[in-house]
Amino acid sequence: MGCDGGTIPKRHELVKGPKKVEQVDKNAALIARWNYCAISQRPLRKPIVACELGRLYNKDVVIEYLLDTSPEKCIIETAAHIKNLKDVKELNLTDNPAWKGDKVNTKGDKYEDLQGAAFICPVVGLEMNGRQKFCYLRDCGCVFSERAMKEIKTEVCHKCGKPFKEDDVIILNGNKEEIADLQRKMEERKLKAKLLKKAKKSKAIESCVKSARTEANALSSSSSSTSTTGGKAEKPGKPVSGIAK
Numbered sequence: 151m152g153c154d155g156g157t158i159p160k161r162h163e164l165v166k167g168p169k170k171v172e173q174v175d176k177n178a179a180l181i182a183r184w185n186y187c188a189i190s191q192r193p194l195r196k197p198i199v200a201c202e203l204g205r206l207y208n209k210d211v212v213i214e215y216l217l218d219t220s221p222e223k224c225i226i227e228t229a230a231h232i233k234n235l236k237d238v239k240e241l242n243l244t245d246n247p248a249w250k251g252d253k254v255n256t257k258g259d260k261y262e263d264l265q266g267a268a269f270i271c272p273v274v275g276l277e278m279n280g281r282q283k284f285c286y287l288r289d290c291g292c293v294f295s296e297r298a299m300k301e302i303k304t305e306v307c308h309k310c311g312k313p314f315k316e317d318d319v320i321i322l323n324g325n326k327e328e329i330a331d332l333q334r335k336m337e338e339r340k341l342k343a344k345l346l347k348k349a350k351k352s353k354a355i356e357s358c359v360k361s362a363r364t365e366a367n368a369l370s371s372s373s374s375s376t377s378t379t380g381g382k383a384e385k386p387g388k389p390v391s392g393i394a395k
């Protein structure tokens with residue numbers, strides 16, 4: 151007990167239920183991540199894209215963001231790694247047949263948002279509402295629950311049949327550790343792409359030099375054979391203009 155022995159009661163001793171407040175904040179943040187574009191904070195609408203860190207965006211917003219080169223452009227930290235449209239993937243989402251649209255949610259409190267989701271896992275039917283982990287495949291953009299990926303081992307996409315590797319699975323709205331892991335993988339991929347580009351460039355230069363050499367060789371050998379006829383060919387063009395006047 152405070153107040154009598156000169157001790158000052160702390161806030162959490164007076165205010166009941168600080169944990170509940172935390173929980174509400176957590177839910178609000180969760181709802182925001184799964185329902186709103188990470189750049190514009192507007193509701194997510196198809197076409198929806200995801201970055202390599204597993205954040206969700208409206209495609210048109212990303213395009214707008216990339217096209218904006220004005221000095222007033224406000225750099226959004228969550229999207230700083232998106233340099234061009236190749237850095238995001240359009241998602242192949244499965245509509246939830248039970249979804250009644252956004253209108254339902256405008257009436258109730260925020261908790262109701264967690265009850266319904268616009269999209270589901272096409273394999274096990276789980277709703278994509280933030281309670282279950284979901285992921286997408288980098289190559290085809292198809293979206294699944296993590297449970298489906300774990301329960302049904304496969305090397306081809308459940309939805310479109312395209313083959314994929316484990317590194318192509320990107321967790322959507324993951325936790326800190328998952329995002330750190332995705333960040334590391336993204337940087338590795340970028341480095342690889344850079345090195346590959348460099349290798350291709352040097353190879354291209356090499357082949358350019360080679361073909362230039364062979365061309366030069368061909369020219370020198372052909373010029374030596376044509377040089378004898380070249381002298382004769384010059385004669386007919388010259389005298390005509392002199393006689394005309």
Ligand SMILES: [Zn+2]
Nearest residue numbers: 290292307310
């Ligand atoms: Zn697919």
